[in-house]
Amino acid sequence: MAIKNDLLIRAAKGEKTERTPVWVMRQAGRIxxxxxxxxxxxxxxxxxxxxPDMAAEVTIQPVDIxxxxxxxxxxxxxxIPEAMGLPYEMIEKKGPNFPNAIRTHRDLKKxxxxxxxxxxxxxxxxxxxxxxxxxxxxxxxFAGAPWTIFCYMVEGHxxxxxxxxxxxxxxxxxxSHQLLQMITDSTITYLKNQITAGVDIVQVFDSWAGIxxxxxxxxxxxxxxxxxxxxxxxxxKIVFAKGAIASRKSIGDVNCQVVGxxxxxxxxxxxxxxxxxxxxxxxxxxxLYASFDVVKKETKAMIDAFGKDxxxxxxxxxxxxxxxxxxxxxxxxxxxEYSVRG
Amino acid sequence: MAIKNDLLIRAAKGEKTERTPVWVMRQAGRIxxxxxxxxxxxxxxxxxxxxPDMAAEVTIQPVDIxxxxxxxxxxxxxxIPEAMGLPYEMIEKKGPNFPNAIRTHRDLKKxxxxxxxxxxxxxxxxxxxxxxxxxxxxxxxFAGAPWTIFCYMVEGHxxxxxxxxxxxxxxxxxxSHQLLQMITDSTITYLKNQITAGVDIVQVFDSWAGIxxxxxxxxxxxxxxxxxxxxxxxxxKIVFAKGAIASRKSIGDVNCQVVGxxxxxxxxxxxxxxxxxxxxxxxxxxxLYASFDVVKKETKAMIDAFGKDxxxxxxxxxxxxxxxxxxxxxxxxxxxEYSVRG
Numbered sequence: 001m002a003i004k005n006d007l008l009i010r011a012a013k014g015e016k017t018e019r020t021p022v023w024v025m026r027q028a029g030r031i032x033x034x035x036x037x038x039x040x041x042x043x044x045x046x047x048x049x050x051x052p053d054m055a056a057e058v059t060i061q062p063v064d065i066x067x068x069x070x071x072x073x074x075x076x077x078x079x080i081p082e083a084m085g086l087p088y089e090m091i092e093k094k095g096p097n098f099p100n101a102i103r104t105h106r107d108l109k110k111x112x113x114x115x116x117x118x119x120x121x122x123x124x125x126x127x128x129x130x131x132x133x134x135x136x137x138x139x140x141x142f143a144g145a146p147w148t149i150f151c152y153m154v155e156g157h158x159x160x161x162x163x164x165x166x167x168x169x170x171x172x173x174x175x176s177h178q179l180l181q182m183i184t185d186s187t188i189t190y191l192k193n194q195i196t197a198g199v200d201i202v203q204v205f206d207s208w209a210g211i212x213x214x215x216x217x218x219x220x221x222x223x224x225x226x227x228x229x230x231x232x233x234x235x236x237k238i239v240f241a242k243g244a245i246a247s248r249k250s251i252g253d254v255n256c257q258v259v260g261x262x263x264x265x266x267x268x269x270x271x272x273x274x275x276x277x278x279x280x281x282x283x284x285x286x287x288l289y290a291s292f293d294v295v296k297k298e299t300k301a302m303i304d305a306f307g308k309d310x311x312x313x314x315x316x317x318x319x320x321x322x323x324x325x326x327x328x329x330x331x332x333x334x335x336x337e338y339s340v341r342g
Numbered sequence: 343m344a345i346k347n348d349l350l351i352r353a354a355k356g357e358k359t360e361r362t363p364v365w366v367m368r369q370a371g372r373i374x375x376x377x378x379x380x381x382x383x384x385x386x387x388x389x390x391x392x393x394p395d396m397a398a399e400v401t402i403q404p405v406d407i408x409x410x411x412x413x414x415x416x417x418x419x420x421x422i423p424e425a426m427g428l429p430y431e432m433i434e435k436k437g438p439n440f441p442n443a444i445r446t447h448r449d450l451k452k453x454x455x456x457x458x459x460x461x462x463x464x465x466x467x468x469x470x471x472x473x474x475x476x477x478x479x480x481x482x483x484f485a486g487a488p489w490t491i492f493c494y495m496v497e498g499h500x501x502x503x504x505x506x507x508x509x510x511x512x513x514x515x516x517x518s519h520q521l522l523q524m525i526t527d528s529t530i531t532y533l534k535n536q537i538t539a540g541v542d543i544v545q546v547f548d549s550w551a552g553i554x555x556x557x558x559x560x561x562x563x564x565x566x567x568x569x570x571x572x573x574x575x576x577x578x579k580i581v582f583a584k585g586a587i588a589s590r591k592s593i594g595d596v597n598c599q600v601v602g603x604x605x606x607x608x609x610x611x612x613x614x615x616x617x618x619x620x621x622x623x624x625x626x627x628x629x630l631y632a633s634f635d636v637v638k639k640e641t642k643a644m645i646d647a648f649g650k651d652x653x654x655x656x657x658x659x660x661x662x663x664x665x666x667x668x669x670x671x672x673x674x675x676x677x678x679e680y681s682v683r684g
Contacts, residue, residue: 160502163628163662170632210552210585213605213626213658243552245587246608263555266588284555286505290512316555320505 003135003200008070011312012201012236012257014278020303020311020339021069022332023140025240026318027062028074031325034061045090049076050121056128063137066329067336070138070201073126073194077144077205080186081153083114088152101156103168105175114186116193126197141199143191145206145241146183146224147217153179162211169220176220184224188231195234203238203260204228210243217247222254229255238280242317248273263316267305279306282316288327289320295327299334308339345542347479350412353654354543354578354599356620362645362653362681363411364674365482367582368660369404370416373667376403387432391418392463398470405479408671409678412480412543415468415536419486419547422528423495425456430494443498443506447517456528458535468539483541485533487548487583488525488570489563495521504553511562518562526566530573537576545580545602546570552585559589564596571597580622584659590615605658609647621648624658630669631662637669641676650681 003009007021029035035058042048049055055074062068078088078096088098102108116123129139152158154165168176191202204225212221221241229237240260241251251259252274259274261267261281270279287298303313313335319328345351349363371377377400384390391397397416404410420430420438430440444450458465471481494500496507510518533544546567554563563583571579582602583593593601594616601616603609603623612621629640645655655677661670 158502160500161627161659161662163631163664166626166628167631170628170636210606214608216626246606246611264552264588266556269588284508284558285503286508286512289505289509294512317503320503322505 003138005069005137008138008312009200009236011310012238012278014257014310016309018341020306020308020313020335022313022335023068023070023072024062024066024315024319024328024332026321027066027068027328028058028072029319030321031319031323031328032061032065033325034058034065046076049074049079052121052124052128055125056132059125059129059139060132063133066325066332068137068332070140071129071133072140072142072203073122073129073199075122075125075142077142077149077207078152079119079122080114080144080149080183080190083118083190084111084182084186086111086153095158096152098152098156101164102153102179103164108175108179108182111179111182113182114189116189119190119193122190123193123197126194126199130198138200139198140238141191141194141202143187143202143204143228145204145209145221145239146180146187146228147212147221148206148208149183149187150176150180150220151208153183162208166211166216169216180220180224184227188228191228191232192234195232199235201236201238202232203240204256206239206241206244208243209241209247210245214246217244218250222247222250225251226254238312240280252277258312260314261316265316267302271306278310278312280312280314282314283331285315285317285320285323288315288323288331292327292330295330296334299331300338303335303339308341313339345477345480347411350480350654351542351578353652354580354620356599356652358651360683362648362650362655362677364655364677365410365412365414366404366408366657366661366670366674368663369408369410369670370400370414371661372663373661373665373670374403374407375667376407388418391416391421394463394466394470397467398474401467401471401481402474405475408667408674410479410674412482413471413475414482414484414545415464415471415541417464417467417484419484419491419549420494421461421464422456422486422491422525422532425460425532426453426524426528428453428495437500438494440494440498444495444521445506445510450517450521450524453521453524455524456531458531461532461535464532465535465539468536468541472540480542481540483533483536483544485529485544485546485570487546487551487563487581488522488529488566489554489559490548490550491525491529492518492522492562493550495525504550508553508558511558522562522566526569530570533570533574534576537574541577543578543580544574545582548581548583548586550585551583551589552587556588559586560592564589564592567593568596580654582622594619600654602656603658607658609644613648620652620654622654622656624656625673627657627659627662627665630657630665630673634669634672637672638676641673642680645677645681650683655681
């Protein structure tokens with residue numbers, strides 16, 4: 001069945017559209033009181049990720065409430081380590097914690113490639129969502145990039161420097177590549193299952209791209225993103241590597257349709273470096289703290305800088321949880337109105 | 343009296359030197375067991391900063407133990423907010439915390455411009471250090487850049503996004519500029535006092551440069567660094583803006599002699615963007631986790647990329663506290679041997 005509003009898919013394929021499509025990273029989340037109501041019924045964030053009906057409910061909320069041009073399945077990039085045999089907990093106000101971080105070959109041997117069954121709850125959430133969305137807008141699937149997943153599995157928790165993870169690249173390059181390959185294989189299976197379950201496009205998030213020097217990004221990050229993009233041909237692919245300002249040109253050469261920009265990446269310069277891809281982004285999420293007038297002005301300036309072709313509007317990172325939802329709506333409405341072709 | 347080993351000062355001025363000078367950000371610190379012994383005699387980090395004799399002792403340790411070409415006064419960038427009337431505490435394994443963060447005009451009114459007296463303990467530590475160093479190597483003074491200090495004063499603690507600080511730039515630009523100006527005025531007084539007390543060169547650290555979009559860096563960060571550099575003419579100046587990869591060209595236009603590069607900044611590209619300054623940096627600090635052979639190889643590659651002129655060798659960020667001091671020594675010795683002019 002055809003998707004009624006398929007602007008995002010057509011734009012991702014490089015087609016000219018009536019206006020620029022728009023969605024917001026972390027649109028399903030704490031900015032919406034309707035999300036907080038659902039979330040509060042459960043003990044923890046991970047419980048919500050594993051409850052297909054409730055995950056579907058919060059996935060669809062921003063379509064109804066904010067009017068975005070796509071839903072993104074409510075989940076977490078860290079379901080992959082868990083499916084590989086490395087469980088984690090989410091500590092309130094602190095973030096994820098892996099009690100058994102990977103540091104040695106012995107640790108690695110305890111892991112497996114994630115199989116279809118271990119992430120069945122995500123497929124189920126996608127099926128429920130697709131049914132309830134009723135083809136109003138496309139559904140985005142996603143996964144973390146192998147380097148970012150590696151960071152958490154080796155460090156064991158969030159960090160500003162991920163020095164344990166980066167240490168392993170220097171001290172145990174073979175072990176690092178083995179782990180990255182296991183994550184990559186797991187991620188390909190995972191994304192293919194998401195596609196089978198119904199997602200219309202996928203995004204790969206490399207949240208910690210920015211902490212690697214370019215030379216290491218080329219060795220330990222990009223080849224695995226490339227493997228994933230080469231393995232997925234069923235739907236369009238978006239690659240968003242936050243902070244990879246020095247690697248934009250190389251990311252532009254990956255087999256994907258769309259490259260996400262963070263808010264530090266100069267739009268005109270990025271267009272020059274990545275001439276053959278559709279670009280996504282990249283309003284500074286902090287702009288949404290400003291007045292409605294400033295939000296409108298900055299959003300228009302962003303649309304002007306990208307131009308009306310080959311662009312998917314978004315923030316340059318996930319929306320901050322304490323942002324007023326009306327400001328997010330203002331961003332979305334401004335894109336919708338201002339980007340209409342004359 | 344002339345400094346015996348003045349390689350750093352001559353290199354900073356752009357003069358040709360017999361070899362590349364080398365020092366290490368955070369060289370006086372937890373990597374040295376001799377530091378930990380001194381530190382353990384006191385209750386807290388801030389106590390050490392405020393004890394001139396002990397601060398002098400740990401400042402000189404890396405000169406004796408590691409053989410660096412400069413000492414850097416042991417202190418903390420957050421002494422400035424404290425001198426402005428905003429005290430902080432250092433929470434073990436968590437970092438700094440300001441119980442009264444700045445959010446409103448009312449908060450701002452409680453602050454003052456730091457005066458000479460409030461930071462007398464730093465001047466005293468410098469005087470003791472200079473005496474004990476006995477002109478073996480130059481002594482580096484330093485301060486945080488106004489934007490980085492602003493981050494902590496507004497956010498109240500460390501953060502990955504400093505969204506409260508960035509929020510203020512959008513919601514209260516006038517208040518933001520007032521606070522940045524007060525920090526700048528305090529910092530100029532502070533650095534001038536350090537120079538009077540005896541430092542031979544100063545470095546301005548903009549640790550959180552990388553979280554601002556380029557447009558905001560131009561408005562809220564660079565003009566204040568420029569004021570500081572224009573106000574200091576007694577000694578050479580180093581500006582190190584971590585993560586300011588998109589603003590390198592503008593930083594290169596500031597009135598300083600040396601620009602620091604972080605490990606994500608491509609050396610050859612940076613030389614092209616900043617042709618008229620001496621560059622400092624930029625070995626990935628995680629390289630020091632690797633074997634001695636890898637440390638030597640990577641250090642030589644760095645020297646080759648910078649060339650033997652107009653370079654001060656350093657890491658691309660502070661040394662990680664769990665690095666083996668012998669690896670740091672290996673980095674330093676490799677620079678000293680490999681960079682000798684043929």
